[in-house]
Amino acid sequence: MKLINAKGVYYKQLNEMIRAEIRSGTKEIKVTNVVGQRYIGGGLEDGDVKIHIEGVPGEDLAAFMDGPTLNVRNNAQDGVGNTMNSGKIIVHGMAGDVIGYGMRGGKIYIRDDVGYRVGIHMKGYLDKVPVMVIGGRAGDFFGEYMAGGIVVLLGATTNNSKPIVGDYCAAGMHGGTIYIREEVEDRFLGKEVKKFSLEKKDEKLLTPILNEFLSDLDISLDIFDFSRYIKLIPVSSRPYGRMYVY
Amino acid sequence: MSISKENSLFPDPRVRSPYNERDSAACGLIGFINKDRQRVSGEVIRKAITNQHDRGNGLGGGFAGYGIYPQFKDLYALHLMYDKDNAISEVEDILRKNLSVVHQEIIPHKATKAIHSHPFFKRYFVDVPLAAHGDRHTPDDYMVKIVLGINEKIDGAFVISSGKNMGAFKGVGFPEEIADFFGLEQYEGYIWTAHNRFPTNTPGWWGGAHPFSILDWSIVHNGEISSYGINFRFIDTHGYPCTMMTDTEVVTYIMDFLVRKHKLSFVDACSVMAPPFWKDIDAMPEEKRHKFRLLRATYGSASLNGPFAFLFGFNGGLIALNDRVKLRPLVVGRKGKTVYIASEEASIREICPGLDSIHAPHAGQPTIEYLDEEKK
Numbered sequence: 001m002k003l004i005n006a007k008g009v010y011y012k013q014l015n016e017m018i019r020a021e022i023r024s025g026t027k028e029i030k031v032t033n034v035v036g037q038r039y040i041g042g043g044l045e046d047g048d049v050k051i052h053i054e055g056v057p058g059e060d061l062a063a064f065m066d067g068p069t070l071n072v073r074n075n076a077q078d079g080v081g082n083t084m085n086s087g088k089i090i091v092h093g094m095a096g097d098v099i100g101y102g103m104r105g106g107k108i109y110i111r112d113d114v115g116y117r118v119g120i121h122m123k124g125y126l127d128k129v130p131v132m133v134i135g136g137r138a139g140d141f142f143g144e145y146m147a148g149g150i151v152v153l154l155g156a157t158t159n160n161s162k163p164i165v166g167d168y169c170a171a172g173m174h175g176g177t178i179y180i181r182e183e184v185e186d187r188f189l190g191k192e193v194k195k196f197s198l199e200k201k202d203e204k205l206l207t208p209i210l211n212e213f214l215s216d217l218d219i220s221l222d223i224f225d226f227s228r229y230i231k232l233i234p235v236s237s238r239p240y241g242r243m244y245v246y
Numbered sequence: 247m248s249i250s251k252e253n254s255l256f257p258d259p260r261v262r263s264p265y266n267e268r269d270s271a272a273c274g275l276i277g278f279i280n281k282d283r284q285r286v287s288g289e290v291i292r293k294a295i296t297n298q299h300d301r302g303n304g305l306g307g308g309f310a311g312y313g314i315y316p317q318f319k320d321l322y323a324l325h326l327m328y329d330k331d332n333a334i335s336e337v338e339d340i341l342r343k344n345l346s347v348v349h350q351e352i353i354p355h356k357a358t359k360a361i362h363s364h365p366f367f368k369r370y371f372v373d374v375p376l377a378a379h380g381d382r383h384t385p386d387d388y389m390v391k392i393v394l395g396i397n398e399k400i401d402g403a404f405v406i407s408s409g410k411n412m413g414a415f416k417g418v419g420f421p422e423e424i425a426d427f428f429g430l431e432q433y434e435g436y437i438w439t440a441h442n443r444f445p446t447n448t449p450g451w452w453g454g455a456h457p458f459s460i461l462d463w464s465i466v467h468n469g470e471i472s473s474y475g476i477n478f479r480f481i482d483t484h485g486y487p488c489t490m491m492t493d494t495e496v497v498t499y500i501m502d503f504l505v506r507k508h509k510l511s512f513v514d515a516c517s518v519m520a521p522p523f524w525k526d527i528d529a530m531p532e533e534k535r536h537k538f539r540l541l542r543a544t545y546g547s548a549s550l551n552g553p554f555a556f557l558f559g560f561n562g563g564l565i566a567l568n569d570r571v572k573l574r575p576l577v578v579g580r581k582g583k584t585v586y587i588a589s590e591e592a593s594i595r596e597i598c599p600g601l602d603s604i605h606a607p608h609a610g611q612p613t614i615e616y617l618d619e620e621k622k
Binding site for chain 1: 297298300529571572575577590591592593595596604605606608609
């Protein structure tokens with residue numbers, strides 16, 4: 001494993017250093033003393049590469065990433081996994097706003113709370129199914145305009161008086177599935193979705209995802225009582241399909 | 247009267263830019279408060295905002311510090327920015343006639359490699375004579391009138407801060423460059439705020455940098471006040487002419503108007519600026535519903551639309567507020583008696599790696615942190 005000390009290193013140089021290591025064949029890199037450097041992992045393509053990050057990485061972590069695994073030992077900021085295509089991001093802490101924006105493949109596992117507009121515009125196509133699991137709670141506009149993929153909100157790691165999810169949850173959603181491990185009042189949900197209980201096929205789908213989430217984050221949580229979960233799916237897959245027909 | 251500022255660093259103040267240009271702001275901000283009043287060097291806030299270097303574009307940086315003038319703590323500290331020589335005597339004439347000037351000096355500043363073209367800065371520590379403000383006005387009212395009068399009427403002079411035991415330092419450049427220009431490390435304060443500007447809506451000029459300040463209020467802002475037009479007309483009719491050519495200025499005056507003139511609590515003033523949606527007001531219990539309806543009905547023109555994250559500094563503390571759908575980032579970190587509030591967690595970690603806690607405040611819900619009572 002190669003070690004890169006990010007202390008005092010500007011983000012452009014830091015990302016150049018990481019890319020140079022990967023070009024020279026390094027498969028595992030540990031970056032220490034990160035404090036706000038942007039775009040780490042951005043656009044990287046090698047599926048065998050693992051990058052461990054110590055410290056708080058900056059905006060747009062792993063934007064357009066296509067393959068590697070990023071393991072963040074601290075909190076992350078806004079825009080994690082922006083439009084990522086494949087790979088995995090593990091965050092041992094909380095993350096900011098707009099996580100997984102336009103994400104079209106890969107996995108994002110966040111241990112604690114996330115901010116506003118998480119999972120918006122996520123999409124899937126054929127074998128591309130992006131997956132995001134959040135151990136804590138989420139703000140407003142969760143899964144807004146979601147078009148595909150799987151998002152799981154557990155509300156299990158942070159214990160406070162906040163509701164598990166904010167307002168306008170799944171507003172404009174027209175594809176994919178959101179699982180939430182708690183009841184959510186209809187008035188906080190978008191008009192395009194309906195709430196369902198989980199079926200056997202949902203449990204079968206979720207069990208390995210949740211196990212991987214726990215194992216990657218090295219935590220244990222009591223999250224397998226599927227009777228507690230709700231599932232949100234769009235009631236029409238093409239709600240605006242006839243918009244210009246009339 | 248006509249104000250001519252051709253051939254100066256200042257664009258025409260009659261151009262109220264939010265009507266003419268667009269903003270896609272990505273500014274950065276950070277502030278902290280040592281509740282135990284422990285004063286720290288401006289070097290600390292410089293380091294923190296420098297971490298957010300890439301949120302700005304070099305067209306505006308600024309700082310506000312509280313507790314920085316203990317030797318004159320009961321006097322109003324006027325920070326004046328001049329870009330015309332004859333403005334100095336005009337302003338000093340006004341000050342001499344209306345106030346007692348206890349001390350005056352140049353605000354130390356030096357041209358650097360990054361900042362070579364700049365205005366001239368002076369500060370005046372002044373008192374308001376009782377005979378001047380009379381019984382009908384408070385000294386604060388009197389100061390506001392004088393400050394806004396200078397800003398509006400004296401060509402080439404702007405009061406950039408006017409509170410007691412505080413001051414604003416700002417200009418065109420990256421914040422770290424502005425800090426070096428003013429030698430910010432010489433000042434020690436218990437509350438500091440900082441701003442890194444990315445202006446695309448209004449001109450990148452020295453007066454347009456943040457913070458905006460009146461009395462001891464100072465505000466740094468990331469975002470855009472889309473409701474500027476209605477807010478400007480509202481606050482203008484209450485005696486606050488806007489002269490800084492940017493949207494954020496109105497928020498400073500609205501805060502002063504609501505809290506100092508209309509005696510609203512900070513919480514209520516914040517809910518005027520970022521009011522709950524009507525659907526959420528409708529879902530409130532009766533008593534609360536009534537109150538929020540009244541606030542919206544009374545102060546509708548003071549509510550702010552558009553994306554924002556603010557830090558308000560004042561002599562008693564530090565307030566942070568987001569727009570009601572959280573279109574700009576904001577996180578709050580705590581360590582012992584210090585509270586940090588910033589656009590990015592990393593800039594807090596830059597100056598305090600081991601926080602006790604960190605969280606992101608809810609949209610439209612203010613974070614209000616007060617200084618501990620002063621030990622007598």
